[in-house]
Amino acid sequence: xxxxxxxxxxxxxxxxxxxxxxxxxxxxxxxxxxxxxxxxxxxxxxxxxxxxxxxxxxxxxxxxxxxxxxxxxxxxxxxxxxxxxxxxxxxxxxxxxxxxxxxxxxxxxxxxxxxxxxxxxxxxxxxxxxxxxxxxxxxxxxxxxxxxxxxxxxxxxxxxxxxxxxxxxxxxxxxxxxxxxxxxxxxxxxxxxxxxxxxxxxxxxxxxxxxxxxxxxxx
Amino acid sequence: xxxxxxxxxxxxxxxxxxxxxxxxxxxxxxxxxxxxxxxxxxxxxxxxxxxxxxxxxxxxxxxxxxxxxxxxxxxxxxxxxxxxxxxxxxxxxxxxxxxxxxxxxxxxxxxxxxxxxxxxxxxxxxxxxxxxxxxxxxxxxxxxxxxxxxxxxxxxxxxxxxxxxxxxxxxxxxxxxxxxxxxxxxxxxxxxxxxxxxxxxxxxxxxxxxxxxxxxxxxxxxxxxxxxxxxxxxxxxxxxxxxxx
Numbered sequence: 397x398x399x400x401x402x403x404x405x406x407x408x409x410x411x412x413x414x415x416x417x418x419x420x421x422x423x424x425x426x427x428x429x430x431x432x433x434x435x436x437x438x439x440x441x442x443x444x445x446x447x448x449x450x451x452x453x454x455x456x457x458x459x460x461x462x463x464x465x466x467x468x469x470x471x472x473x474x475x476x477x478x479x480x481x482x483x484x485x486x487x488x489x490x491x492x493x494x495x496x497x498x499x500x501x502x503x504x505x506x507x508x509x510x511x512x513x514x515x516x517x518x519x520x521x522x523x524x525x526x527x528x529x530x531x532x533x534x535x536x537x538x539x540x541x542x543x544x545x546x547x548x549x550x551x552x553x554x555x556x557x558x559x560x561x562x563x564x565x566x567x568x569x570x571x572x573x574x575x576x577x578x579x580x581x582x583x584x585x586x587x588x589x590x591x592x593x594x595x596x597x598x599x600x601x602x603x604x605x606x607x608x609x610x611x612x613x614x615x
Numbered sequence: 616x617x618x619x620x621x622x623x624x625x626x627x628x629x630x631x632x633x634x635x636x637x638x639x640x641x642x643x644x645x646x647x648x649x650x651x652x653x654x655x656x657x658x659x660x661x662x663x664x665x666x667x668x669x670x671x672x673x674x675x676x677x678x679x680x681x682x683x684x685x686x687x688x689x690x691x692x693x694x695x696x697x698x699x700x701x702x703x704x705x706x707x708x709x710x711x712x713x714x715x716x717x718x719x720x721x722x723x724x725x726x727x728x729x730x731x732x733x734x735x736x737x738x739x740x741x742x743x744x745x746x747x748x749x750x751x752x753x754x755x756x757x758x759x760x761x762x763x764x765x766x767x768x769x770x771x772x773x774x775x776x777x778x779x780x781x782x783x784x785x786x787x788x789x790x791x792x793x794x795x796x797x798x799x800x801x802x803x804x805x806x807x808x809x810x811x812x813x814x815x816x817x818x819x820x821x822x823x824x825x826x827x828x829x830x831x832x833x834x835x836x837x838x839x840x841x842x843x844x845x846x847x848x849x850x851x852x853x854x855x856x857x858x859x860x
Contacts, residue, residue, distance in 0.1 A: 509706075511702060511706045514669055515700075515705075518702075519719060519724060519769070519772065520693075520696045521719070529719055533710040534709065537710070
């Protein structure tokens with residue numbers, strides 16, 4: 397391991413780190429928003445939209461992000477929609493993540509027992525009130541572990557952005573290897589960079605899971 | 616005799632092709648306490664759930680307070696404010712404090728003022744000896760405490776009739792008494808009640824009448840003392856012999 401190689405390439409990795417982080421944050425927030433909306437469409441069984449949501453989820457979950465990115469970046473211009481690599485990347489991540497987040501939310505809502513719903517009904521609550529005061533608050537809490545797993549998953553998926561030449565971490569490493577052949581050093585830096593993002597985040601999310609459970613169910 | 620509150624006529628309920636309630640007929644007057652007895656699988660839970668719109672039915676009519684119930688979502692939404700129900704599994708909402716559990720119906724369903732509803736809720740809590748528990752969360756409570764609060768939550772809507780579906784069945788034995796005492800107290804204060812229970816002593820003490828169900832049919836509809844002293848049908852005799860009390 398040559399430390400000079402590492403210190404010299406550090407600025408590029410810091411830049412890549414920033415891009416990975418930024419695109420992850422935007423993509424994850426977008427995916428949470430899309431997922432939340434889709435899960436509500438399914439929960440309330442909104443006719444028309446519900447079928448559309450199912451089609452979206454099946455396509456999103458059953459095609460690789462790589463293929464989704466190729467379609468957005470190389471395919472859409474043929475249909476007259478030309479997006480920059482960065483925008484394509486973020487859209488791709490949201491398209492993929494939206495369905496995973498939707499399933500996580502839905503899983504949370506479904507975890508609420510039938511007897512909870514019946515006792516809400518027995519109080520005269522409408523479907524909307526039942527959702528707002530009983531199912532969603534509990535369901536969101538129940539969905540936190542799955543949502544957290546998706547956050548980690550989506551950050552790792554950003555490494556695929558390299559195929560459309562977004563200069564995020566993986567792209568930076570592969571680029572440098574191509575130029576200077578110092579694979580050991582660059583791959584080492586790459587692993588460390590992802591670990592710096594993912595390990596603390598993973599710990600923080602575990603803490604959050606516990607925290608949310610206490611906050612909403614008392615202690 | 617007091618005014619009639621509930622009348623069930625020729626009620627039929629099926630799951631797919633299997634009929635589980637056959638031609639159920641009975642009436643309940645204001646202030647009456649009716650125990651719905653029968654072995655498990657006899658249809659008593661299904662019947663009591665039908666009376667709160669939690670189960671649909673395929674034939675017959677339910678009349679409440681002189682009005683025929685047209686089974687629709689809207690009808691039951693309105694009726695559930697007048698017919699309270701408590702379940703075996705208590706099902707307090709774990710995300711809400713005790714007070715918020717109780718206030719949900721009065722505030723969101725009945726749109727009462729917070730000040731009035733809260734005063735009412737605290738009075739009700741005091742009446743079940745849980746005045747200090749308003750700010751606790753369900754998971755901090757014992758099963759018996761939860762069930763007492765579930766009863767309060769139903770009473771907070773000031774229903775005209777209460778349905779109890781095996782409310783002591785999942786309680787530890789030492790918790791059962793407290794819940795039954797509350798129900799006895801309600802009965803004394805002339806609440807109209809239908810009680811599905813396996814607590815025979817309680818049924819004998821508190822109920823005015825017994826409906827004995829077997830295989831989805833009412834085999835006996837009798838005064839309580841008569842039913843326990845001289846059950847008329849073989850099924851009822853066997854049932855009573857099998858119960859420890």
